[in-house]
Amino acid sequence: NAGVTQTPKFRILKIGQSMTLQCAQDMNHNYMYWYRQDPGMGLKLIYYSVGAGITDKGEVPNGYNVSRSTTEDFPLRLELAAPSQTSVYFCASSYSQGTNSPLHFGNGTRLTVT
């Protein structure tokens, strides 16, 4: 099992450019999440999905969009990149949202917007 796979690992964008961060999981998990990690700030939830076709906003959704057309894939779209979106982005998945269902994380995408 590959677990949660994120691509690309690194990316540099110019202000105003767009890009899609890819995330795929092969564990048949219903729940998928996108987080951003900034130094000293822990992880902040951007968007999450409880199953194919269902997405919802997290704590910091502005400037981002998501879709969930299949159980396996949960891409994150940045439409107009801004310097404030410079961060490390993590995709995660879980079987459910219960106590016995921890998060499984990808290795992250480091994004720089200049």
Place this chain on the structure above:
Amino acid sequence: AQSVTQLDSHVSASEGTPVLLRCNYSSSYSPSLFWYVQHPNKGLQLLLKYTSAATLVKGINGFEAEFKKSETSFHLTKPSAHMSDAAEYFCVVSRSASKIIFGSGTRLSIRP
């Protein structure tokens, strides 16, 4: 409302000595609590989880944590630190998919 506070942003220990990483939580409900570890340039990995079956929870790599409801704490300990334990550690409280709250992290450094 839920919140989690990691009391130390950085902890340093000598190899072979005990390690203590402190976490206090606030939750209106019976909490689900986790500790995750993040090695450089990697995603977070589950260390251990509190499931209310036992207050002392054992995790991977010799780590354990004790849930103390009266003190609203879930501190992480290891009796003897190893160089490979150097990483960032996150305490997490969870209520639902949209209410998973991460602490700000504690960076653990190990001296030879």
